Amino acid sequence: MVDERLPQPDAEDIELVKVMHALGDPVRIRLLGVYxxxxxxxxxxxxxxxxxxxxxxVSHHMRVxxxxxxxxxxxxxxxxxxxxxxxxxxxxxPGLLDALLKSxx
Numbered sequence: 001m002v003d004e005r006l007p008q009p010d011a012e013d014i015e016l017v018k019v020m021h022a023l024g025d026p027v028r029i030r031l032l033g034v035y036x037x038x039x040x041x042x043x044x045x046x047x048x049x050x051x052x053x054x055x056x057x058v059s060h061h062m063r064v065x066x067x068x069x070x071x072x073x074x075x076x077x078x079x080x081x082x083x084x085x086x087x088x089x090x091x092x093x094p095g096l097l098d099a100l101l102k103s104x105x
Contacts, residue, residue, distance in 0.1 A: 006066060006073040006080070011088040014069030019093070022068035023100065027053070027061050033104045035071060035084035036097070043073075043080040 009015075023029050027050065034048045035041060045051050045058045062082055065071045070089065074081045089097055 004075045006075060008066050008072055008085075009069040011069070011085070011092060014085075014088070014092050016093060016096075018068040019070060019089070019096070022064050022070055025061065025064075027058075028065055029100070029104065031061060031065065032070070032084070032097075032100065035082065036086075036101050038084070038086065040074070040081045040083045043082060 023032060030050075031048060041048055043059065043062060045053050045055055048058070050058050062071065062073065066073050066082075070085060071082050072085050074083070084097075086097065
């Protein structure tokens with residue numbers, strides 16, 4: 001079985017306004033803090049500290065982040081794993097992630 005990636009913008013096509021819009025939601029900014037550890041995270045709500053939310057709600061937030069170019073999602077069978085596109089975002093918008101992450105509680 002070959003892993004695949006869900007659709008996402010190429011690094012040069014990531015737009016600042018879409019990134020900022022995606023991160024304008026408290027749940028998504030919280031997810032940014034989770035993903036900032038550099039690891040790959042399961043899409044299960046409990047795995048990212050959002051067990052109080054319905055799975056479809058968490059999936060929506062993850063899709064918005066992926067479509068904005070903030071994250072990448074790897075599909076492995078029935079499972080999905082999310083990772084922050086840190087290097088690409090730092091190259092495209094230097095200092096943005098650091099500033100956002102410093103503002104998190």
